[in-house]
Amino acid sequence: MRNIRECKLYVVSGEQYHPGRGLLEVMEAAIRGGADIVQLRDKEAPKRELLRKAEALRELTRRLGALFIVNDHPDIALAAEADGVHLGQEDLPVEAARRMLGPDRIVGVSTHALPQAVAAERAGADYIGVGPVYPTGTKPERAAVTLSYVSEAARAVRIPFFAIGGIQPGNAEDVLAAGARRLCAVSAIVGSPDPEEAARRLRGYIERWEFESPSGMPASGGVRLIVNGREGVTNAGTLLELAAEYRLADRRVVAERNGEVVPRAGWSEVPVREDDRIEFVHFVGGG
Amino acid sequence: MDRSTNGLVIGGTTLRSRLFLGTGRYPSPVVMRQALAASGAHVVTFAIRRVNLDGVAEDTVLQHFSDRELVYLPNTSGAADADEAVRIARLARAAGLGDWVKVEISAHPRSLLPDPLETLRATERLAAEGFVVLPYTSDDPMLCKRLEEAGAAAVMPGGSPIGTGLGILNPYNLGWIAEEARVPVIVDAGLGSAADAAQAMELGADGILVNTPVARARDPVAMAEAMRLAIEAGRLSRLAGRIPKKRYATASSEPEGRLFAAAEPRSGNAPAGASRGGAR
Structure with a gap:
């Protein structure tokens, strides 16, 4: 199984963005394009249906070698043998989820300001989301935190953080320039007519940025x-x-x-x- | 005694399995690892390629096998002549994972069939440099003999072109190769399913190399296991000795004591249906 530290491109499900196309089809395309961690996020489905989706995604991600995370529900994560759970600021605290899931499963937390990031890290989160960097249709009620929080997180946070919120190929480089090394996308991937290509483009930006960052850039002249x-x-x-x-x-x-x-x-x-x-x-x- | 693996020694190494497994084209590294475990393979093949200078996160396939005791068999795919094959082989050896090499020189882009002359030249040179050389070759008995004389540690005739799944197109030749060879014969390329693997073993091959039929099967892990079992079955069948093929039937039971008289052969002029006077 993958380690969360190896993961670079996180895709979150959003079935409202791909009417007429199946959840598995879209997520498989995203993984084939380079997403290495997948989250099932569905605020509407009854639990029984949610579990069915989680089991199907578990099977898919196991086959393709991606990590699988369930949003909000540690019980669903356990029942479906997911790799972990993702929690919002209003959901269960990290410590409670950790008690339920044990030391080996992944617990991730959404954060919207540096104090939340620091608290999550102290509480034992394995990774955090940092955002929303840009205004997003996925969470219309939440104000964007802007790139300055990305830069703060890059300096202060030691666990992996995924920049999230309105990220798409057109702005990915700005987010990477601000210090992010990992990106998370919802609509830019699952709402794309070609999710595989969308994921591949984002992945390409992440890897190019790693390559061109100061320590890795071949110098000119010589x-x-x-x-x-x-x-x-x-x-x-x-x-x-x-x-x-x-x-x-x-x-x-x-x-x-x-x-x-x-x-x-x-x-x-x-x-x-x-x-x-x-x-x-x-x-x-x-x- | 495990008759299915007994006695296969190549380059001084006694192999645990007669199945050589390729590592390309799996749906994911996880599936590849599981397929490898299910196959029981001891020898795994690789290709040598340029590192992608733009995608530093991409990593070598080797990281997925570091925990296993395996024999690494890099191939020289991408070489169009003996010079290029020798260069690739030297690069592979410099990785420090042994001195086995599968000479693979394909000069034709659509058939990928091996170039026999360049394959022979490369085999000669690499054997002289101390490599354990396993040339992928045409299924020609005389060529396989020449490769053996040039120092090949085993010969790997193709069943049919790489990745086609057409199976063994010339079982007659393959039988000759197996009968004549003084080095192990590993049937490489073109096999499509477990039946082909069993057939290769029944023809007298010492092992098989598969990649695409496992990696691209709907369930690669199950197919890996099927290949393992087919090799054992085919090997045992070969050792057991098949019956000769005959034109006419022989009953499994003795005729003495049968309840009714034997049927007379019908006349060739009267079809069975007509003589019965119309069943419908």
Whole structure:
């Protein structure tokens, strides 16, 4: 099973956004597009129906390797063997949910201001939602908290936080620039005519931002070379420094320079020069 | 004694299973792990690809197997000739996960059939460099012999083109290969279901390699188990020795003591229905 810390894109169900299309169809598309954690949120359905939906989503997420969270109801989460529960500020306190679910299941909390975030972290929440960043149709009554709360959370919160509320491909980069590393979307994914593509775009922004954030950005000026078939410019003096620029230094990858394998132990000694052809490769699924 | 696995040694390693499992195209890593467990496979195959420099979160397939004791068999897919295959093999070995390699050189984009000459060249060179070389090859008995002479640790003739599920198109050739080979024969590519796996084993193969038929089955985990059982069944059937095929029936019971006289053969001119005078 996944760890919540590995999760980057959170999708919350909202069947009102996709009339005529099934819950499972839409959520499966979202997962295939890159959502790695899924929440069942349905304020209308009677509990028995909610449980049926939860069981179906449990089966789907287990098959596709995504985490599954139930909104509001620890009993439904337990009955459906969900990975955890998500609580609003008016729902059960974290401690009560924790007693019901035990230490291994996930408890997440919606927060709308820094004091709530700090309290949730102290109470033992595994993650928090930070928002709504923008005004949203999912929660029309709640005022947007704006990007400043995202930046505060990025500085003060140590557990994973998902920015939520009105997030869509058009504003995702602003939210990431404010310090978010994880995003949550409802209507932008499930209300899209193509939920898989919507999820893929959001996921793409998250990963690109990680890649381009200061520690990972290859600098400009310096040596021109070709890395994995693509022209690039680097200030790196050695293969190890080049790998670090691409955030590959601590990953299980193998390097080749101008057609010759360079054993990892030699990365720090092997120079990178103008017009070098470097390959970084790894194992992928195959037959 | 477990007759179904007894005796399969490749590259000095005694294998726990005669099923080699590919790791591509599963619905998710979780399903892949479960399928691997259900298959009982000891050897798992991989491909080598460029790291995606834009998507650093993507991670190597290996993280899903770190807790298992497996033999890793990287393939050289994507190579169009022996030079490229050798480069890929060296990169794979540099990952530090052993020195097995499946030579896979496909020169034709639609059939993905192996290029026999380049496959032979690559096998020769890699064997000389100390690799345990398992070439994916055409189902040609003479070519398999040449590969064996070039130093292949096993030969892997295809049943039919990769991913087609067409099964074993030339059982006659495959039977010859199995009969002649002095190295293990692993039938690779084209198998579609458990029946094909059992057939391969009955023809005398020492093992099979499957990926697509498991990964793309409606229930990959169940199909992985079916493949495991089919290999055992096919292997036992081979060892047990099948009866010869005959044109005419032989009753399972002795004729002595039967209650009624044996039926006379009907005349070939009078169809059974006509002589009965019209049942309807």
